[in-house]
Amino acid sequence: MSDTMTTGTPLVRLTDCEKRYGTIIALTGVSLEVHPGEVTCVLGDNGAGKSTLIKIISGMHQADAGTYEVAGEPVRFTSPREALEHGIATVYQDLAVVPLMPVWRNFFLGSEVRKGAGPLSRLDIRFMRDTTRTELRNMGIDLRDVDQPIGTLSGGERQCVAIARAVYFGAKVLILDEPTAALGVKQAGVVLRYIMRARARGLGVVFITHNPHHAYPVGDRFLLLNRGRPLGAYTKDEITRERLTTLMAGGEELEQLSHELEGAAAADADLGRVAEELEQDVAELSGRTAPPEQGA
Amino acid sequence: MSDTMTTGTPLVRLTDCEKRYGTIIALTGVSLEVHPGEVTCVLGDNGAGKSTLIKIISGMHQADAGTYEVAGEPVRFTSPREALEHGIATVYQDLAVVPLMPVWRNFFLGSEVRKGAGPLSRLDIRFMRDTTRTELRNMGIDLRDVDQPIGTLSGGERQCVAIARAVYFGAKVLILDEPTAALGVKQAGVVLRYIMRARARGLGVVFITHNPHHAYPVGDRFLLLNRGRPLGAYTKDEITRERLTTLMAGGEELEQLSHELEGAAAADADLGRVAEELEQDVAELSGRTAPPEQGA
Amino acid sequence: MSQAADTAAPSPPDERLARRSPLARLLARPETGSLAGAVVIYVFFFAVAPPFRGLDALATILYASSTIGIPAVAVALLMIGGEFDLSAGVAVTSSALVASMLSFQLTLNLWVGIAVGLLLALGVGALNGYLVMKTGIPSFLVTLATFLMLQGLNLAITKVITGNVASPDIADMDGFGAARKVFAAEWNLGGLSLRISVVWWLLFTAIATWVLLRTRVGNWIFAVGGAQSSARAVGVPVRRVKIGLFMTVGFLAWFTGMNLLFSFTTVQSGEGVGNEFLYIIAAVIGGCLLTGGYGSAIGAATGAFIFGMTTQGIVYAGWNADWFKFFLGAMLLGATLLNLWVRRRTEAAR
Amino acid sequence: MSQAADTAAPSPPDERLARRSPLARLLARPETGSLAGAVVIYVFFFAVAPPFRGLDALATILYASSTIGIPAVAVALLMIGGEFDLSAGVAVTSSALVASMLSFQLTLNLWVGIAVGLLLALGVGALNGYLVMKTGIPSFLVTLATFLMLQGLNLAITKVITGNVASPDIADMDGFGAARKVFAAEWNLGGLSLRISVVWWLLFTAIATWVLLRTRVGNWIFAVGGAQSSARAVGVPVRRVKIGLFMTVGFLAWFTGMNLLFSFTTVQSGEGVGNEFLYIIAAVIGGCLLTGGYGSAIGAATGAFIFGMTTQGIVYAGWNADWFKFFLGAMLLGATLLNLWVRRRTEAAR
């Protein structure tokens, strides 16, 4: 947990955070820092507590123990609205959209753009529709109709709306909970590019993903969680791509899987072929042999 | 669209299928075959119509045009129950769980196990709880409590329940709509193993994914969709991994992305480093240079 | 139950779970909150109203609660299944009117009328269910329409047939004695009159609880109410389940109607209007969600009991009758807040 | 609106969209279905009931509809926001009672009573909203409790103060004339009596429509009703929106109460019970979802009009009063089915 890389107060600092749902302890003893112009990756198995952690940052939940500081000031958000007012924008894993509402209304929900003054102040519908269409087109999503209820969009389209919205409104901190899960290769690429841009503009980014190929290139800090506890926190200097991948994948398990399949292959030639392929994948995932490929 | 590889009637055959939602044309002119012991991958951009296609197969929707045959017999399912009765089990992209119900009740929903006879026939709760726990542990998910409402599980845990359920009940055809989207590396590996096993047992599998690393090793046939229309249908013999990856990724775009980032790198050294890394990723994704690595 | 899981996988206690005392575990059951409300209200009236203390007072309260509680059981199941039935109150009257007038006019054995009444009640339920499922119109509207139509039919047909607004007295007809024993028997145990409807109420509550928690259909009821399209996707026969629920409401409405008929021997054709809300209120007090997918039959029974006890308790206490509704509202709010407080406490007590 | 998008991105027609005629596009608007229901019912009664044809009959119908329609506008907004208010009906009576009795007892200018009545109605709304948001108890239960308590207070306090069950006559008090002009003016245009409440009804409907579709608050109302936790997650002030909605119901209940008071100069303390359901019914007929997140103010107005027209139409047609409820139910069902049929047709007509 080195503080070597950056100086100055972090945008967001959580210390020794704990969260319980009734008797369920979802998170305990977790600390996290987000610095301007840095990407903090939170990695971990399913159910490790990643989403719970970011929900605390975004004001959806309050921690049961631990402290939370924004720009050095201790805070206690009782609603996401307060976090938003501090410039913290979030893409939730469940996307937080209102299914029956049109796409553009969802895009601007909570941050509507208005024109006119006083009692005549009203929504600037044309601007919001156009912006929604443009922002989504930039992500590679060409909507038929921004007036479609968002509930009728495909999973990936819906995720793109949530991301485009957060990117559009994110002022200081951008939190992304598995943003690329349902996305096509092209759209996922765009999201990575967005993260780089936000980083370049000096925003602090929290990025949750299960894909080490996405995490390593863009991340500056890595926080690993396991069963609600921190497994380790590293800056990029302190960890190699291989080590990270192994930690994430539970590398041994994947190897075991391919061995198992090979065993079965004795009985079924066809299966053997696939086992071979998987083995290659494993090799590629958890310990690449060509060192010159690695950057930095 | 070669029929060279397999003989005999396919388990499922869709011909010239069309689906509209009101004025929205989600799918048109799409055909698909699922053969026993084969994995059919459906690939395509966000909003291409993949989920719509599998919802037709699973009986959730009816096609507006085209024919649907199961084991050579023309059918017209009016509900997913009928498809299930034909041995077609599905993992939906939205998972189709009932949030307020306990995990084990969701697992067995619609296919409850009972003991006792006549009016005294009742749920075999102990068996169902144990089975749920075991099946999930096999996937690498160690639940605290199978009586937790499923709505309180993490995204990945929820997805694992849906997959484990379909695998447990799938009799002839197994349909998986982006099953690995929210999964950790370990769990995703398990799902791929499940697909291989189902294939080995002679089931027909339909597998939707955005990850060419997952699709190519396990797939026997590949159906590519674009904006609701078929872009091509290939057997494994007819397409290389590179070609598939390029088709899926819109490979040029990804390359362009890395060039763009490199351009920006002139101004920002830090960004340059990431661009370099991304470039490596691109190289790796869309045209690997080491031919001996490829199987078959 | 947690033992079952433990035997399957004898693992060390999960470090991700806080320990909880057995008491806390008991208190965390969904029924505990509303039961607590019932107990507190009982104790309250026990303290302030001396006449409330006798066993005969309890018998009166149980009887009053049972006439709400019996249909409330079915209404609760329906609400868990995600639908409403506004026609339940007048369906009670309809089946009683049909049973008595048919037997009377044709001078038949009463059991014939009873059977026809049952068919009618089931038919109305099936029609409600069919219309809701077929057209997709919200059940609130569909059953509002059947409510109004039944109400009209009750008044008009009774008028046409009897020339009057009440059904004829059937006390001297064939089959009355036996039917009364089944639907409205009253036992006198040393001055204490116990009514069979209370027994039926408990029985129906027990059956409904068993069905909900221990049978396949119960699983389906929770599922269609909690997430209809998910339930459909995994193969639950949504339409059949919902139509069945509407018919269950019809069945218990008919049963309540028979209780009414054989307790009072005649039925006013305008009766029953407004009772549908009492059933819904009982279910909601007992913890059923209006949006479906959550609730219990025991809760509905407790809700009916709380409602019955409060209504009668205020009278037993001899409070000013003008303020009756005010007290009723205040007590209901109190019981609900207590229910909530108990649940919050148990959640906090980890 | 679709032009706005086209100018922004002048693209060739999307091949993934079927073409649709302008007529089909008009018919696909959510209000069209219920409007069609209204028109058909109007034409129907126009044909069968000669007295229905006159302009004076239309004035009567519009007036009857307006007394349901004004509070129904607020109730519709609240239902879109995902909540119920069962206390709306008696809140109307409460504010009228308070306004008249306070002014009368203290011999104040009526406007003082009117203002206090407004404060009370807003206060009840705020209390409802606060309890719902603070405790998480379903609004059905909370407002049921306030409904009962207000009903009790209406009866008891009126009794205590006036010794009677109605408020005193205020026709000769200070401020009556002006207040009557505002709340209950009646213009006689050549034998045709037009009432101001109809004008207010249309005005409130227009304002509510504008708020829903063109303002930020409207966006928030849809969001809190459609998916409360999502709305909260993106920064919608859920609590303020919902409390505001309850207070809006209070406001229009007060307004309706003033209309009542200045139309009839006195108020019965038992009045208003049951009207809360008429408001909900109007909103639901007009297409509001009971589960929240969907609906329109115009729909609620149409619903009130359909209900008012049917109720009066049956009388104008001179049909047997015994069958009144039956006809009412049948016509409502018919109107709803027609609404549905129109929507289905337009969806099929691509």
Next chain:
Amino acid sequence: SGHGGKKAQESAADTGAGKANTPRMKIAMVTHQAPGDTFWDIVRKGAEAAAAKDNVQLVYSNDPDGDKQATLVQNAIDSKVDGIAVTLSHPDAMAGTVKKATGGGIPVVVLNAGVDDWQKVGALEFFGSDESLAGESAGTRLGTEGAKHVLCVLHEQGSVSLEARCGGLARTFSGKTDKVYVTGTNMPSVRSTIAAKLKQDKSIDRVVALGAPFALTALQSVKDAGSAAKVAAFDMNPAMVKAVQDGTVEWAVDQQPYLQGYLAVDSLWLYRTNGNVLGGGKTTPTGPYFVDKGNVAAVAKYAARGTR
């Protein structure tokens, strides 16, 4: 199957009267009846008998809510009827609209309720019983019978006429008067609530129900509570006659609803065809009329037919 039933009932004779040959006219009767109330049924029968005799088309409508009932009167005005018979149970809510009718030249008579207000709205006549007076007579009678503590059962809260009956009773009754509100549309709850009240106060020795069906239910409550209270009632129905004959109900205060309906229609016809006005500007009382063991036999025959 032999007992009871329709066959046992078939004995009633019908009122066969001659028919007037005056031109057909249309009369609206608008009451505050709640659906399915026995009492109003008898009123309507009277009105229909008169209408049949007088060649009148009778349009009946009803709503218990004051403002809605007023709208019904407006409906009648819009329909250009030849006369309106109306109840003024919510006089203030109704006044404006009724005045509109009388002002517009439509003759109006008032029946049943509105004894203090009918002249103010410009009505021609009033047929009915003064509810306070009826209550007072009942109170006096209870006092002479030696009752000590009376329970007044109101089957609707906030109703002017029920309150007037109870109020009148309390005024003239020498002992103590209590009251209890019950939900008229829910018989089991009526039964339990009366029983609860009787338990709560054991000194109650008389139950006076303000509607016939509720008196019969009160009998069961008395039994449930093990009370010795006797039961008396307002208004009649066939079962009530039997109860009075059996002696289970002491007496019932009848206000002769048939007469109210009949006179209302007949007087409008008389006014329209011959300019007659009944009562000389005063109310025409139709009650109170006590039905007890002494005179019940005379009433029984007609009650069975549903006209008493």
